Amino acid sequence: MSILFYVFAGLAIGGAVGVVMAKSPVGSLLFMVTTLAAMAGTFVLLEAHFLAAIQIIVYAGAIMVLFLFVIMLLNLGHDYQKDLRGGAFAVLSFGVIGGIAGLLARQLGATGSLSGPGAGAIDAAIAEHGALGAIAEPLYTTYVVPFEITGILLLVAIVGALVLAKREV
């Protein structure tokens, strides 16, 4: 199991580095798919099968295809390279990474473990309801209002995107 974890973790980090380093945008995208798929693999190792499936279906499967569309249809040449390299962006990205690493280190230092509280409760929920029920049960009972509001928000976003796109054409 731990060997598999190192394989997936290596793939995820390697893919993430590749996203930044790759020369062509399509290469970057495929590296990003690698990262997302490797993260799905680590989710499986954590017994979060449903999350892994959703990770692939939603991120790797649907959104990345749209990204691919954008890159191909815009037909980016070589004028994109200087935009995101060096200067303020480098400082900003290192700042964000540093912030996340700091938060993780704080958690590790305080509790000696990176998993939050309630890991046992999640195990119990999975044992009782199965891989899907453990997520579906709270999602459709305790958190049903925020969940539905998120749905409406996304719908509004879609309608807004359509309206904006129509105006261009």
Add this chain to the structure above:
Amino acid sequence: MLEPIQGIPALIAMMLKNVGIFTLVILVVAYATLAERRVSAFIQDRRGPNRVGPFGLLQPIADGIKNILKEETLPATASRFFFVLAPILVLVPSMVTFAVIPIAAPLPTPWGVVDMVIADVPIGILWVLAFSSLAVYGVVLGGWASNNKYAFLGGLRASAQMVSYEVALGLSLIAVLMMAGNVTLTDVIWQQQQLGMWFAFPLSLAFILFVISAFAETNRLPFDMPEAESELVTGYHTEYSAMKFSAFMISEFGHMVTASALMATLFLGGWDLPGAWDDAYWYNGILISGFGADGAAILAQPSALKTLLTFLGFGAKTGFFLLVYIWIRWTLPRFRYDQVMSLGWKVMLPTALAYVMLVAMTILLLDELGVAYGFGYGLALTAVSGAATFAFMFFLDRGRTITGAAAQRTQRVEVKTIPTKVAATEAGATPAPAGD
């Protein structure tokens, strides 16, 4: 001994299943290509390939040798890495999806009971959806990396079509999942055994929607827009030759085999044969064949003969759907691209959504009325779904929904406005028959 197989024997059984099932899938794919050519010949009143071996049975092997020995071409302007990567990305998902489909009843061995499925993962059907959504990458990448306009257009069409029909596919699955109460395919089969009828009857409209979407997902006629020969040469694999082209072909047939097996599993009971004699399910660690009148579990009696018979049943159902795939390809003409899109978004999606609501309400009503999950439950749902299917068929009548027919109506209006002089010259000619 009704214990699940454990330890070293389980590992060996796992390896045997892996090798056995994937070899079987590859073999079926190879012979599906032959079947396609023979059935198309039969439909067109020809003989088809019958020279290599008895009845042409060695034809797939000859094809394979030919494809391996052919020259691999690489277009000068193609991006080499992605060009080679694309066939691999297409091939892998089409094969891997078969891992979650149970092919027969559990097999008893001296070391324990072996489930006849490679991996009964807890996410079941989501595994299939995940990998079928990854299959788009290979197609798009192949089209783009070829650096050829036809290939690129084919790739774009393929991705648009597959993304669109994935929605209807997923929604038609929801009805099945509501009946099964779980996403693993063993559970879907078990619930069909418990219901006493296969889901094709109580969920008839979901069945139809699933079959249509699966045709679109596999890019088969009448949805083979991505490789429409008359417009795009052969679409996304225009520039591919030899074994790389073969990889695209194998993956198309692999998708067909997997989709056929899925239709059989979800809607025709998988390996289940009529009657309760072959039912088997792991319930709290024991293999049962059902519940008695007092709610006590009845132990299953697995045997090698039952496994063999159920495997043959599964093979027959899958083979039937494969035949339907081929049959439809040589019967129906290709859709126009805008028709494919409007069918997907304006017909399939709303119908699937409405049907999910209908099934949910019916299930809720039946549960509230206290109808036990069994044959009567199934009959009630069959009646409701039958009415929905009839309405769907009525409104999907091609005169109403497909834009070609709508265009005909506007033309008819235009004909009326033509000056009498022109109309008089046309009156002499026999009127063209309506395009049926």
